[in-house]
Amino acid sequence: MHPCGGINALIFPIKMNRDIIVGVIGSGAMGAGIAQVAAVAGHQVVLYDTNAAALEKAKTSLSATLQKLQEKGKLESAEEVLARFTFAGELSAFTHCGLIIEAIVEKLEIKKSVFAEVEKIVGPGCVLASNTSSLSITSIAAACGKASRVLGLHFFNPAPVMALVEVIPAVQTDEALVGAAVDLMRAWGKVPVVAKDTPGFIVNRVARPFYSEAIRIYEEGVADMATIDWAMTELGGFRMGPFTLMDYIGHDVNYVVTETVFTSFFFDPRYKPSFSQKRLLEAGWLGRKTGRGFYNYAEGAVQPEPNRDVALGNEIKERILAMLINEAVDALHLNIASAKDLDLAMTKGVNYPKGLLQWCDDWGADKCLARLDSLYNDYHEDRYRASILLRKKVDGGEKFS
Secondary structure (H helix, E strand, O other), X not given: OOOOOOHHHHHHHHHHOOOOEEEEEOOOHHHHHHHHHHHHOOOOXXXXXXXXXXXXHHHHHHHHHHHHHHHXXXXXXXXXXXXXXXXXXXXXXXXXXXXXXXXXXXXXXXXXHHHHHHHHHOOOOOEEEEOOOOOOHHHHHOOOOOHHHEEEEEEOOOOOOOOXXXXXXXXXXXXXXXXXXXXXXXXXXXXXXXXXXXOOOOHHHHOHHXXXXXXXXXXXXXXXXXXXXXXXXXXXXXXXXXXXXXXXHOHHHHHHHHHHXXXXXXXXXXXXXXXXXXXXXXXXXXXXXXXXXXXXXXXOOOOOOOOOOHHHXXXXXXXXXXXXXXXXXXXXXXXXXXXXXXXXXXXXXXXXXXXXXXXXXXXXXXXXXXXXXXXXXXXXXXXXXXXXXXXXXXXXXOOOO
């Protein structure tokens, strides 16, 4: 019998100790970051990549990062942590792993193929997890003969720094595995939230209006990018404005997630991508990484100054905020996650100044609903439809907290 045992035998080791070996597929920034988190938590880690150069780069980068953590007093011994790593170019290195986390390209068919191959290597009790940000965990699980062992563990970049991990059970996932995964993530020092397997899970679904409504305001000529960013940071309290954040994330990532969520939601207009962002992607203006996005990052480039009109700024802030709150409320209405996890996800995953349901209570659900209804009456677009739960809360005079 394989040392991992059956799937139910794995639940308690995952929850209670560091004895399981953790495998990570993909040595890019996300994969290496997840591997670092597991190794620092005390696990032996197998980091796998088919690209030998990428694997060597990851090894060098991890060594440097761990050394810096030691110098800052955040790690007792970089050498000890690095010694827990095995850098592998063959899937056979996963033979004795108890948990494998995939962190490769966001292509469903590729992920399914990899999971099917890995399942041939590992024991019957090995848990298989995907770090996908928006693809169906259920579809990935369907590629496996034992789909009950599969779930989503969505870390946020950079994985060693960002606290949030979305735990996403597939339709087929063993129910006991969810609690075990939550416990394991807590043992790794993370803040886990459980999300239903729907497009974008929590964060990438609820955050869409932060980008899309900002672009709509810009495209309509209501305000320029700098003014919208100023309104959301100075008046809204967000760490980055939407255009600055999109440039930071990269349009090759941000636009593709929007397009994926839009398509996966059967083309619901709430998630409709914009031509403005698509053209940037087509031009190769991906943001900071290429030196040009919504803003120009070339040396000596002069950044536009915002219009610091507070009345205009508040209009912008409240329009985007109403859309964000509505998305969070609708996610609660559809049981995507609990109210607590929805608010935790947005504060810990994307550093919002407060949870959106809490924000709704503080601002007033009636004011939020009035703003949405005004937008709907102006545009007559389904994009601005208010969640039935928001309307019920207003009618009943209830709060979310």
